[in-house]
Amino acid sequence: MRGLLLALLLPAGAAAQGLGPGADPYRADIRRPFVAAGAGYSDAEGLRHRSARVSGNAVLRPGLTLEAGFSDHRILRDGWLPGELYTADLRLNARTRRYAFSAGVRSSSDRLFYSASETDLSLNAAKVLSAEGRHRLSFGLAYSSRRSFARGYPFPYLLYTYRTETLVFNLPFSALWRPSPDYEVSASYMPPKYCKLGLARRLTAEVKLGAEYSFSALQYDLAHRQDKSASTYIEQRSAGLTADYAPAGDYRLAAWAGWALRGRYYDGRTYDEHRDAVTTRPGPALALNFYRLF
Numbered sequence: 001m002r003g004l005l006l007a008l009l010l011p012a013g014a015a016a017q018g019l020g021p022g023a024d025p026y027r028a029d030i031r032r033p034f035v036a037a038g039a040g041y042s043d044a045e046g047l048r049h050r051s052a053r054v055s056g057n058a059v060l061r062p063g064l065t066l067e068a069g070f071s072d073h074r075i076l077r078d079g080w081l082p083g084e085l086y087t088a089d090l091r092l093n094a095r096t097r098r099y100a101f102s103a104g105v106r107s108s109s110d111r112l113f114y115s116a117s118e119t120d121l122s123l124n125a126a127k128v129l130s131a132e133g134r135h136r137l138s139f140g141l142a143y144s145s146r147r148s149f150a151r152g153y154p155f156p157y158l159l160y161t162y163r164t165e166t167l168v169f170n171l172p173f174s175a176l177w178r179p180s181p182d183y184e185v186s187a188s189y190m191p192p193k194y195c196k197l198g199l200a201r202r203l204t205a206e207v208k209l210g211a212e213y214s215f216s217a218l219q220y221d222l223a224h225r226q227d228k229s230a231s232t233y234i235e236q237r238s239a240g241l242t243a244d245y246a247p248a249g250d251y252r253l254a255a256w257a258g259w260a261l262r263g264r265y266y267d268g269r270t271y272d273e274h275r276d277a278v279t280t281r282p283g284p285a286l287a288l289n290f291y292r293l294f
Contacts, residue, residue, distance in 0.1 A: 033059050033294040040287055044260035046280035047234070048077040067091040067104075079278055081232070081265060082110040085220055091122075100126045100140075111223035118221045120146035126159070136161040148219050148231065148271040149192050192271050193217030193235065200242070208244040212256070213237075217271050230269050237261035238285065250294070256287035 035056040042049055055069035073085040091104030102124045109118040126140030138161075141154040149155075162169045168176045174188035186198040193216065200210030220232045240258015247253075259282055266277035 033057055034292060035294075036291065038289065040285075042260050042283065042285040044236075044263065044280050044283035044285065046077060046079060046278060047075070047081075047236070047260070047263060047265065048283065050074050050076065063095045065093045067093065079265075080276065082222065085110055086112050088112050098128045100124075100138075108218075108220045109223055110220070114223040116145075117228040118223055120144055122147075123154075134163050136163075146219075146221065146231070148217075148233070198242070200244075206246055208242075208246075210242040210244075211240070212242050212258075213239045219271070225267075227267075227269070230267050230275075232265065232267055233271050234263070234265040236263040236280075240285070240287075250292060252289070252291040254287075254289040254291070256285075256289075258285060259283070260285045 033056070035054075037052075037054045039052040040050060042051075051071065051073045053069065053071035056067070058066045060066055068090050069088070071087045075081050075083050075085065085108070087106070087108040089104060089106035091102055091106075093102045094100070102122075104120075104122045106120040106122065107113045107118050108120075111118065113119050121143075122145070123143040124140060126138050129137045129139055131137075138159045140157050140159065142157060143152075143154045144150075145152055157172070160171045166178045168174075172189065172191070174186075176184060176186045178184045182202045184198075184200050184202075186200075187196070189195045194214075196212065196214040198210055198212045200208050202208045215235070215237045217233050217235045220234070222232055225232075238258060238260050240256050243255045245253040260280075261282050263280045264274075264277050265280070267273075267275040
């Protein structure tokens with residue numbers, strides 16, 4: 001290993017279980033090792049908070065990786081949310097040309113792994129049904145003991161991918177379009193409530209500027225809740241400007257500055273049941289990320 005990857009991230013992205021924009025692009029299915037650490041701050045009225053995260057990915061052998069992460073969110077304004085929210089996760093991924101499998105354990109709570117009700121066990125298995133030219137079709141089953149939909153049983157899905165030199169399209173859903181070498185447009189959606197839209201322009205080989213909008217609904221299981229089948233959900237919209245600087249192939253510095261838009265948090269047995277809902281008002285937010293791949 002040649003160095004340490006630091007990620008200063010505010011707020012942490014939905015894919016990384018944070019409270020706003022800036023999802024870690026190396027978080028999902030990375031095939032190279034990395035280490036990350038981060039911190040940040042948001043001044044949204046009703047959900048003012050600062051955050052920190054560490055994460056990493058180790059390649060145990062070709063096709064076998066181990067991911068780990070931890071994040072902390074310090075809630076700084078009055079409300080019924082606890083003063084600290086945490087997420088810790090560990091996941092093992094295995095992949096061949098035709099098959100993929102992952103198994104993980106995760107806790108998002110004010111007291112990590114307090115009981116089985118604050119612990120999410122997940123399994124995912126997928127098989128490539130066909131891969132011809134630009135087209136690829138896969139079938140999979142995803143299980144989670146705590147997710148907000150299809151909880152507790154395997155959820156079947158199909159994944160279709162179309163790839164060219166200028167367009168990468170996945171259903172369901174993400175798309176990256178490069179109409180020219182200097183411009184790119186991106187969009188993604190992850191159920192039940194996460195979407196992200198982006199536009200970027202490359203100024204030089206090292207510098208890229210852009211704009212971004214995101215919406216997320218994150219799930220936490222508070223330790224002393226009376227209804228163990230219920231969770232706390234935090235919805236947050238954010239919009240801002242991005243700047244990426246990649247001085248070398250294994251490094252990346254990314255900055256985000258913008259606004260945490262109107263959001264809300266609430267309790268419910270599912271993400272669309274809104275108990276004790278509290279609306280949060282807009283406020284400024286910042287993000288800074290420094291990545292190091294090995």
